[in-house]
Amino acid sequence: MEKPEDFLKGQWGTDLTILRLGSLVDGVVKNCGGLPLFIVSLAKRLKRGDLATWRNALNIEGSDVKSQVELNYKDLEDDRIRLVFLVCALDSGRTSTRDFLIYCMDCDHKVFFRMHDIFVDVAISIASTEWNALVGRKGDGFKKWSKDELRKSMAISFPRVGIEELPEKLDCPNLKMLLLLERQSSLQIPPSFFESMEKLQVLDISGLSFTSLPTSIELLENLKSLCLDHCHLEDVTVIGKLKGLQFLSFRYSTIARLPKEIGGLTELRFLDLRECLGLKIIESGVLRSLVNLEELYMEDSFGQWEDEDKTPQNNASLAELKNMKNLSILSITIPYSVNLSRDLPFGKLNEYNIQIGEVWGWLGKNNESRTLKLKLDSGNLLHEEWVHKCLQRTQDLHLDGLQDGNDSIHDLCVEGFQELKHLHVQNSPSFQYVVHSTEIVQCTTFTKLESFFLRI
Numbered sequence: 001m002e003k004p005e006d007f008l009k010g011q012w013g014t015d016l017t018i019l020r021l022g023s024l025v026d027g028v029v030k031n032c033g034g035l036p037l038f039i040v041s042l043a044k045r046l047k048r049g050d051l052a053t054w055r056n057a058l059n060i061e062g063s064d065v066k067s068q069v070e071l072n073y074k075d076l077e078d079d080r081i082r083l084v085f086l087v088c089a090l091d092s093g094r095t096s097t098r099d100f101l102i103y104c105m106d107c108d109h110k111v112f113f114r115m116h117d118i119f120v121d122v123a124i125s126i127a128s129t130e131w132n133a134l135v136g137r138k139g140d141g142f143k144k145w146s147k148d149e150l151r152k153s154m155a156i157s158f159p160r161v162g163i164e165e166l167p168e169k170l171d172c173p174n175l176k177m178l179l180l181l182e183r184q185s186s187l188q189i190p191p192s193f194f195e196s197m198e199k200l201q202v203l204d205i206s207g208l209s210f211t212s213l214p215t216s217i218e219l220l221e222n223l224k225s226l227c228l229d230h231c232h233l234e235d236v237t238v239i240g241k242l243k244g245l246q247f248l249s250f251r252y253s254t255i256a257r258l259p260k261e262i263g264g265l266t267e268l269r270f271l272d273l274r275e276c277l278g279l280k281i282i283e284s285g286v287l288r289s290l291v292n293l294e295e296l297y298m299e300d301s302f303g304q305w306e307d308e309d310k311t312p313q314n315n316a317s318l319a320e321l322k323n324m325k326n327l328s329i330l331s332i333t334i335p336y337s338v339n340l341s342r343d344l345p346f347g348k349l350n351e352y353n354i355q356i357g358e359v360w361g362w363l364g365k366n367n368e369s370r371t372l373k374l375k376l377d378s379g380n381l382l383h384e385e386w387v388h389k390c391l392q393r394t395q396d397l398h399l400d401g402l403q404d405g406n407d408s409i410h411d412l413c414v415e416g417f418q419e420l421k422h423l424h425v426q427n428s429p430s431f432q433y434v435v436h437s438t439e440i441v442q443c444t445t446f447t448k449l450e451s452f453f454l455r456i
Contacts, residue, residue: 024054069122089123090133090157091179091204127155132174136161147171158182171196183207185232189214198222206230213238228253229272240264250276251297258282263289270294274331276301284313288320295329296321299353299362303333308341321345330354340381347389354390356381359400359427366422366451368395375400382412395421395448402428410435416445426455 046053073085127133134145136158142150150170155177163182168190172178175197180187187208194200194216202225209232218241225247226239233255239248240261248265249272256278263286271293273279279302308319318334319341321327327345331353334340346354349370355362357375372394374381381387391397391413397420399409409423410416410433417423423446425431434452435445 024051066122066125069119070126073123073126085119086123086127086131086133086155087177087202089120090127090135090155090177091159091181131155131176133157135159136163138162142167142170155179163187166190166193168192169195173198175200177202179204180208181206183230185209191215194220201225203227208232211235218242231255235259237261243267246270248272252276254278256280258286260284260286262286265289266291268293272297273301274299280304281314282316284316285320287316288323291323292326293324294326296324296327297329297331298333299331299355301333303335305334305336317341318344340384342384344384344386347386349390352390357400360398366396368421370394370419371396371398373398373400376403377401388413388415391417393419395419396424397422398424398426400427402431409433410445413445417449418445419448420446421448422451422453423449424453426453429456431456 073082124133124135128135131154132149132152133155134149134153134157136142136156137144138161140161145153150172152174153172154174156172156175157177157179159179159181160183163180163184164187166187166189169192173196176199178197178200179202181204183206185208189205189208189210191214193214197220199222200220201222203220203223204225204227206227206229212235213233215238218238220242221244223242223245226242226245227247227249228236229249229251231250231253233250233253236250236255237259238261239245240259240263243264244267245265246267247270248268249270251272252275255273255276258273258279258281260283263283266289268290269292271290272295274297277300281304282302284306302316304315306313306315306317308317310317321330322341322343322345324345328349329351330346330349332355334354334356335358340356346352351369353362353371355373357373357377359375360373370390370393372390374387376382376399392415394417397417402425409425409431423434431454
């Protein structure tokens with residue numbers, strides 16, 4: 001096989017030329033800001049270029065960067081990816097390199113996205129052209145825009161620019177996306193604020209404080225995505241009237257009760273209740289009614305599960321999850337295994353973080369997509385069919401209180417822990433073996449194990 005340096009000599013001749021080219025390559029890469037999109041595009045153009053061509057590439061100006069981003073944007077064939085690219089730019093009030101969770105207009109799935117400042121500026125420019133997007137600046141609020149600009153706009157974003165007051169009513173009949181990313185608990189939304197936004201599909205009003213949500217929010221019949229992260233919330237009953245809602249997030253909010261009206265959101269695909277530490281009541285029947293739910297996140301949140309046989313039921317039971325036939329991602333805390341319903345649908349999940357017992361926390365160094373933490377205070381738990389199915393696919397397994405008769409981890413899953421990467425065992429004095437010595441020769445399990453923690 002030809003060595004790289006021999007190949008370069010064939011392309012550019014002498015060793016001296018190669019050395020000169022090497023320094024130019026470093027300069028070009030640095031000029032690209034280390035961004036793969038620019039590097040790959042330039043590499044295609046410079047593949048057969050001589051030294052003069054490479055020297056010219058060192059003189060990339062801001063306008064060239066902008067045109068390069070625009071060209072690559074136009075090359076995107078999937079309209080949904082174009083959409084996510086522009087939404088991330090509008091949702092830009094975070095950090096210099098940004099992570100986003102997007103579930104929005106015409107996107108039928110969530111997307112994790114990271115965007116560099118260079119792309120943000122160009123993407124905002126594109127959104128301003130294609131969507132008549134308006135992005136707020138410090139000190140301006142809504143005042144700098146004319147009535148005509150507001151009526152034409154399809155997207156408005158305020159990325160933490162310090163709005164002090166909102167207008168009583170915003171006349172934006174074509175608006176599809178509104179991102180009020182102010183995180184100011186003192187900012188109030190007037191009752192009639194949403195009256196002229198009948199086309200609105202995406203609404204993010206994170207970080208605000210509500211005794212009850214503005215009454216005009218019930219007029220948003222086309223709303224698909226509602227984000228209420230970091231909000232102080234008391235009454236969210238009106239959300240139950242948004243029948244087309246597919247994405248609903250209360251993450252880090254102070255919500256204490258999920259009322260029965262939320263059960264009317266039968267089109268809901270995504271529900272995020274993470275870090276809702278004050279959530280004590282999910283009214284009976286709410287979760288049972290969310291028949292189309294695909295993703296449910298409840299870590300560091302609700303844990304007051306009631307026995308399904310209790311009458312009358314005032315709170316949610318785990319049995320309600322059986323109605324979620326499309327559920328594929330779940331994070332959940334179950335304090336007591338004795339209240340577990342039989343035939344739970346956990347064995348069919350694609351991703352999960354399931355914690356049973358009060359000995360576990362949500363912080364951990366591993367970040368696997370399938371995590372199972374079990375406190376084995378009941379001998380029946382390991383006999384559940386869903387537990388066996390999960391054990392076969394779990395990547396991060398935590399066990400507390402292995403009982404007498406379960407002295408070998410291998411015996412817990414006869415099919416083998418084919419996906420297991422991390423094993424944590426604690427408070428299990430009867431534990432003796434990971435695999436019995438008589439089984440080692442034939443054992444094909446633990447082939448992916450990376451770490452093993454044991455605390456007797």
